Amino acid sequence: MNRGIIIHIISALFFISFFSSEINAQEEKKPTKEDMAFVNQSDSKKEEIQRYIGYEELLFRYLSLPYDSTMNINERGNFVDYGFLYFMFLPLLFIIYFRRKNKWITALFSCLLVITVILATANSYLYDTAKNAYSKTTNGEILGNFSPDFQTAPIATITTKFYEFFHLLYTPFKWVAANITAQKDHVTYPILIGLFLIFSFALIREYKDHNSNSLKSTAFLFTNYFLFWLILSSGIVWYGFLILSLAPIFIFILLNKIKEKQTFHYKWLSWSFYAFTGIWVVMIFALRIGNITGSTPPQQYGQGFFHPVIYDYNSGVKDYKEVMDKMYPELYNTLEEMNKSNGLVYKIGTGLTYFVKNNHKRLFEDNQLGSFNWMTQYYKDKTEITNALKFSGFEYIILDLNTVTIDKTKNRSLTQKYNNFIDYITDNPTVQLINTNRVIEQTDPNTGGRQLFRGLSGKIVFSGSYAVFKLI
Numbered sequence: 001m002n003r004g005i006i007i008h009i010i011s012a013l014f015f016i017s018f019f020s021s022e023i024n025a026q027e028e029k030k031p032t033k034e035d036m037a038f039v040n041q042s043d044s045k046k047e048e049i050q051r052y053i054g055y056e057e058l059l060f061r062y063l064s065l066p067y068d069s070t071m072n073i074n075e076r077g078n079f080v081d082y083g084f085l086y087f088m089f090l091p092l093l094f095i096i097y098f099r100r101k102n103k104w105i106t107a108l109f110s111c112l113l114v115i116t117v118i119l120a121t122a123n124s125y126l127y128d129t130a131k132n133a134y135s136k137t138t139n140g141e142i143l144g145n146f147s148p149d150f151q152t153a154p155i156a157t158i159t160t161k162f163y164e165f166f167h168l169l170y171t172p173f174k175w176v177a178a179n180i181t182a183q184k185d186h187v188t189y190p191i192l193i194g195l196f197l198i199f200s201f202a203l204i205r206e207y208k209d210h211n212s213n214s215l216k217s218t219a220f221l222f223t224n225y226f227l228f229w230l231i232l233s234s235g236i237v238w239y240g241f242l243i244l245s246l247a248p249i250f251i252f253i254l255l256n257k258i259k260e261k262q263t264f265h266y267k268w269l270s271w272s273f274y275a276f277t278g279i280w281v282v283m284i285f286a287l288r289i290g291n292i293t294g295s296t297p298p299q300q301y302g303q304g305f306f307h308p309v310i311y312d313y314n315s316g317v318k319d320y321k322e323v324m325d326k327m328y329p330e331l332y333n334t335l336e337e338m339n340k341s342n343g344l345v346y347k348i349g350t351g352l353t354y355f356v357k358n359n360h361k362r363l364f365e366d367n368q369l370g371s372f373n374w375m376t377q378y379y380k381d382k383t384e385i386t387n388a389l390k391f392s393g394f395e396y397i398i399l400d401l402n403t404v405t406i407d408k409t410k411n412r413s414l415t416q417k418y419n420n421f422i423d424y425i426t427d428n429p430t431v432q433l434i435n436t437n438r439v440i441e442q443t444d445p446n447t448g449g450r451q452l453f454r455g456l457s458g459k460i461v462f463s464g465s466y467a468v469f470k471l472i
Contacts, residue, residue, distance in 0.1 A: 044367075047368045047407060050409075057183065121163055126163065289302075331352070344362050347398050349400025398466065438464030
């Protein structure tokens with residue numbers, strides 16, 4: 001038997017046994033009150049990690065991951081966007097290359113690709129104009145909120161019809177989701193590894209007598225690493241950097257192989273790839289210099305490519321303190337006070353702790369508030385919580401005011417914990433707000449005029465991004 005096949009079979013058996021036992025252990029374990037710390041920690045991991053891979057049923061979650069990662073379905077933002085080129089061209093090149101060599105593997109791969117798109121689109125998000133928020137398409141209700149008038153909204157109309165069609169095709173998969181797979185099952189990993197073995201066997205069979213070592217090596221490394229990324233990465237794109245570098249190499253190798261015997265397909269595929277690559281480069285360049293994000297108001301497009309104060313600092317016009325005061329008002333003095341102390345810093349989100357001296361020793365990260373939630377199980381009084389923190393050596397708390405924006409859980413567990421923390425710091429004489437960039441509006445009781453000040457409670461004019469507290 002071919003050595004490569006043996007390696008793949010051994011790897012598959014290892015993964016099946018390991019992950020099956022892991023799933024069983026998760027199903028059987030029932031945490032008690034004494035194990036509450038473990039439960040909170042598990043919730044925090046789900047809030048931080050699972051938002052990248054999604055919350056579909058377990059099997060669908062993995063099968064839809066290539067499409068979800070490409071289209072930014074689960075975690076929307078420029079920092080996780082690697083483009084549509086790979087998902088668009090790699091499957092197409094694979095099908096065209098194998099369609100004459102191995103029809104059954106081509107048919108299987110084509111069916112899997114269609115299923116992937118159905119699962120992904122039926123569980124993706126669309127902007128719901130009625131709710132002014134992104135909502136999942138699985139209930140089908142959101143699709144009715146779009147105007148069917150093609151003349152006034154052509155893109156929305158086409159998109160709606162597209163999603164409606166795939167939502168209809170998703171109907172039989174609902175039975176599978178309800179009766180076979182769920183958030184935990186015993187079939188997901190065997191199915192994934194079984195599919196991987198099939199395609200690996202086809203590749204080994206195809207290239208065992210092939211003279212191109214570059215094609216064999218790239219194909220073997222790409223497929224193996226893709227399995228590791230699919231099963232172990234939880235959908236986090238930057239764990240798949242090797243895929244991002246191997247994919248264009250794989251594309252060019254496949255194009256050259258298609259060129260040898262399928263000249264016609266090579267011409268339109270190669271020109272299409274170059275054309276779409278050019279379009280993508282122009283799009284991301286415009287996106288970058290235009291400062292276009294989901295939260296950027298239209299009037300600010302084309303501004304803020306680089307913060308102008310950075311130029312002033314590099315040219316020596318402004319010193320470090322002036323730059324800090326410009327970007328983070330009065331934070332410089334707050335940091336100076338914190339850096340004179342040896343007290344520990346309780347960090348909830350935010351990257352501002354970069355400026356804290358000896359942060360590798362003084363910093364305790366509780367970004368998903370798992371530890372704080374655990375403390376509330378034991379200390380019901382605000383003063384008791386503060387005393388417990390001070391007894392442990394904490395003197396300051398730095399809070400990211402946008403913590404809840406990463407909460408994608410169905411029960412909004414992170415939002416609940418964040419609200420509990422806000423309740424803890426509100427009207428608490430043992431916690432003093434010493435700095436924030438949130439701007440609040442209030443009415444002057446004497447003049448009736450409008451007053452703006454930095455704080456947390458009141459009518460928010462500018463939501464801000466951070467708040468610094470001192471335990472007293």
